[in-house]
Amino acid sequence: MKKLMFSAVALVAFSFAGMANEVKEIETTKSKEEVVVVEDECVQASFDAAAVVIGMFALELTPLQEGTLILALYDACDAGR
Amino acid sequence: MKKSIILLFLISQFCFSQNYKSIMVTYKAVLESIKIDPTNVNQNDLFTDINKSASSKSFILKANSNGFVFEEELIMEEDDNMKRVSKIANILFSINNYSYDKERDKLFTITNNLNVISNHSYEWDLTSETKKIDNYTCYKATYIYNFITTKGKEVNRLITAWYTPDISFSYGPNGYMGLPGLILELEYDKTKLVAKEIQFFKEDIKIDFPKNREITEEEYLKRIKIN
Numbered sequence: 319m320k321k322l323m324f325s326a327v328a329l330v331a332f333s334f335a336g337m338a339n340e341v342k343e344i345e346t347t348k349s350k351e352e353v354v355v356v357e358d359e360c361v362q363a364s365f366d367a368a369a370v371v372i373g374m375f376a377l378e379l380t381p382l383q384e385g386t387l388i389l390a391l392y393d394a395c396d397a398g399r
Numbered sequence: 400m401k402k403s404i405i406l407l408f409l410i411s412q413f414c415f416s417q418n419y420k421s422i423m424v425t426y427k428a429v430l431e432s433i434k435i436d437p438t439n440v441n442q443n444d445l446f447t448d449i450n451k452s453a454s455s456k457s458f459i460l461k462a463n464s465n466g467f468v469f470e471e472e473l474i475m476e477e478d479d480n481m482k483r484v485s486k487i488a489n490i491l492f493s494i495n496n497y498s499y500d501k502e503r504d505k506l507f508t509i510t511n512n513l514n515v516i517s518n519h520s521y522e523w524d525l526t527s528e529t530k531k532i533d534n535y536t537c538y539k540a541t542y543i544y545n546f547i548t549t550k551g552k553e554v555n556r557l558i559t560a561w562y563t564p565d566i567s568f569s570y571g572p573n574g575y576m577g578l579p580g581l582i583l584e585l586e587y588d589k590t591k592l593v594a595k596e597i598q599f600f601k602e603d604i605k606i607d608f609p610k611n612r613e614i615t616e617e618e619y620l621k622r623i624k625i626n
Contacts, residue, residue, distance in 0.1 A: 375433065377491065378554045378588075380546045382616055385623040386510050387490045394483045 360395035367391045419599035421463040421606075424581070425472070426572045428456035430492050431589035448484040453492065456485075458572060458592065463603045466501040467570050470509070492590045497574040498608050506574055507613065514611040515619050521577050523560070530561060532583045533594065537561035540578055544587075559586045566597070 368388045372379060379387065430453040433446050457472040471494075477485065489495065496509040497517070507514035521542050528539040544556040560571060564580035571582025572592040583594040 371491070375491065378548055378552065378556070379490070379493070381549050381620050382508065382510075382515065383490055383493060383495075384549055385620055386495075387487065388623060389511055390483065390486045390490060394487070397479065397483065 360392050360399070363395050364388050364392035367395070418601065420602055421461070421600040421604040422566065422568055422581070423462075423598040423600070423604065424460040424572075424594050425596040426458045426460065426585075426592040427595045428453070428458065428492070428494065429591040429593060430454075430456065430488075433491070445484065445487075448481065449488045449491065452481060452485045452488045456488070456494075457595075458494070460570060460572060461604065461606045462568050462570050463606055464501070465603075465606065466499040466608070467568075468496075468498045468606050468608060469572060469574065470496040493588065494573055494590065494592075499570070499574075499576065500608070506576070507609075508574065509609050509611065510619075512611050513619065514609060514613045516613060516615050517574060519574065519576060521558075521575065523578055525578075532561060532563070533597075535563040535565055535583060537563045537583055538580075542575075556587055560584070 365388055368384060368391055371377065371387070371391075372384070432450045432453065435443055435446050435450075437443070455474070458469060459472050460467055460469045471485070471489065474481075474485075497506060498509055498514065499506050499519070506517045506519035508517045509515075523540045523542050526539045526541070529536055530539075531537070538561065540560045540562060542558040542560070544558050545554070546556075547553050558575065560575060560578060560582045561584040562571065562578040562580040562582045566581035568581045569578055570576045571578070572585050572594075575582060575585055581594075581597075585592045
């Protein structure tokens with residue numbers, strides 16, 4: 319009985335192993351995906367606002383300060399959406 | 400006899416003032432108001448808010464044996480809009496939050512949850528001019544801060560500091576440091592920061608040094624694509 323059970327299990331195991339070696343040709347189709355780029359209006363708006371503020375008050379900011387100003391104005395624009 | 404008592408009192412005060420490991424200094428910002436053009440309707444609300452924010456700014460410098468942190472004293476009642484305005488106002492008046500790591504001798508500008516590595520080798524010109532600030536004899540020092548704006552304009556900004564050798568921390572507000580004593584007053588352009596309260600502590604007070612990612616200024620500007 320035990321030998322019979324073992325043989326049955328072995329048969330199933332080897333049949334699965336045998337199936338693993340089969341090569342099937344599968345047809346694939348490439349699907350076109352459209353990538354839509356959404357422009358964030360606040361990006362340009364923050365650069366523009368920074369230029370206005372700097373010009374209006376004749377500010378002399380370091381590049382670091384100007385960058386931080388742009389980010390702060392971006393946050394303000396983002397919050398107002 | 401009276402003179403001896405007075406002398407003893409002064410000496411004991413001096414001894415106490417040297418017997419401290421940490422300090423906490425409150426600086427009041429005295430900022431020149433932005434002139435509002437009544438014809439410029441679009442931005443006037445923002446500029447009015449900026450002036451309102453600028454009129455009540457205080458900053459705290461906390462220093463111990465590990466370095467210092469300089470940051471704005473936040474007003475808890477401020478709503479999100481005023482917090483944003485406050486941030487913009489600080490930029491317009493060239494005031495930043497800073498931390499200094501004494502062990503690594505590194506100064507950081509704290510901005511947008513980043514520690515931006517900043518230069519702190521100031522070539523101070525020390526003078527013998529003095530004045531009293533809150534009973535401390537302060538000496539005048541000046542520094543010419545050179546930088547180039549993104550538009551390519553070269554700027555030479557005069558920084559004037561009044562420091563006292565009586566307080567043995569070579570720190571000050573807004574990242575300025577390196578003088579033989581604590582800076583009690585700092586002035587440049589439209590900005591003045593004046594010490595209003597100084598607390599001395601015998602022990603090393605706990606300071607929360609910001610543990611943000613450290614980047615160079617060049618990396619920071621690349622992120623914003625400004626250079």
